[in-house]
Amino acid sequence: MSHHIIEFNNVHFTYPDGTDALKGLDFRITHGESVGIVGANGAGKSTLISHMNGYLLPAKGTITIGDLQLNKSTINHARKTVGVVFQNPDDQLFMPTVFDDVAFGPLNLGMTRERVIERVNEALTTVGCLNLKDKPPHHLSMGQKRAVTIAAVIAMQPDILVMDEPAASLDPKSRRQLINLLKEFRHTKIIASHDLDLIRDVCTRCLVISDGEVTADGRTDEILLNEPLLEENNLELPLSLQHK
Template sequence: MTSNPSPDVPGPSPDVPGRRPSLEVSGLAYAYPDGHQALFGVDLTVRPGERVAVLGPNGAGKTTLVLHLNGILTAGAGRVVVGGLPVARENLAEIRRRVGLVFQDPDDQLFMPTVREDVAFGPAAAGLRGTALEERVTEALELVGLADCADRPPHHLSYGQRRRVAVATVLASRPEILVLDEPSSNLDPTARRELADILRGLGTTVLMVTHDLPYALELCPRAVILSEGVVAADGPTADLLSDEPLLRRHRLELPYGFDPRSVPLPRP
């Protein structure tokens, strides 16, 4: 964990799409205005196409980290770079397009009267209009398999459908990285599997914040453990989950009877 900027941090160097990391967090520290420090220097690099799980107990700073990725919170120290663009006030509009944040409660995420308008919100805020906007909406809804729900009000969908629409609302902006906060919470097993299938099929870079360890293993070849405001471990998900003392140290536990060594490994 070095806090020196690595040599491939973009800046004056030419932007090479596909080669630069989708997300680079270095030395990120943050204290809330009330003095409570949540992050103590987080370092994390996610390469394009990777699916990475951020594991950690409640209160580890997971949500605080997520809110830094699109500039809702401003780093006290350190920096966040998304696809070569640093998170800074003057870049916020583009940063928020690049980072697709899916919140835990779809009722918070879906605030427009119909699904179609909700999915259109992001691209429309970026200035897209007319048929181009329509195409974006259809494309995003097809990716989550809900094209026929476009004209329904969000509160008449099932919880699982709402979660998928929430994913579509950020996919519509064609993000560089999809950030999901507890994607499996409150989902029944079928909805959980459907969402996993969709996320696997996207091919987008995914950062998934969760304490649902089997779900992390199912979807993410790589995981990091965030504990007490720092990255405490970073490696293949299966390795981390097989290290019982490590899990115990960070208040993480596998569900009863679950053995990470006995399940097929996720495709990278």
């Protein structure tokens, strides 16, 4: 199925203040892959994610999502295909109750009320939060908030799931639950994180980004064992691989 593809071709992007965030990014992710994106702070991970559903459009180069090249007229298609879970759940959960928030996306897709309710219940059941339906987000724990943001995205049934630091500020148990949940998903997954153990657990492929470019691309096992490469990119061996 070709519509699960994301392809970046020589993508450049410069912020209005003159920062060159992306300098010729090239990669291709195909159906069913789970890809980790790692790199130092400021390497361009967030900018990259902002491009995946057209919040930012490249200054130079092309992005293909599914069968369509990303531009102003295909933004809606991109947003339907790619679901993004952002780093801070408080930025993402903007509605007063969990139900309203998860229903927001499906309602925007123009579904009937019955289907919206069905989708919301399904998505909340998947992440194990159906009992939180009527709660306001500020009554949730960090782990619950994270789970609800994921539900809010999968309720739109995207083909590709993109996540920015999904395990940030989670306690160990919630982190483990999240990892198990992610492993169950059959979507194409793209996860940007500093949590190399999580990447090792969930992703089979790994991209290393540095200074707006891809500096390494390969199997997670190989890349996360390559100490000199990691060192060079302000990273270190995953804890689970470090010898005492």
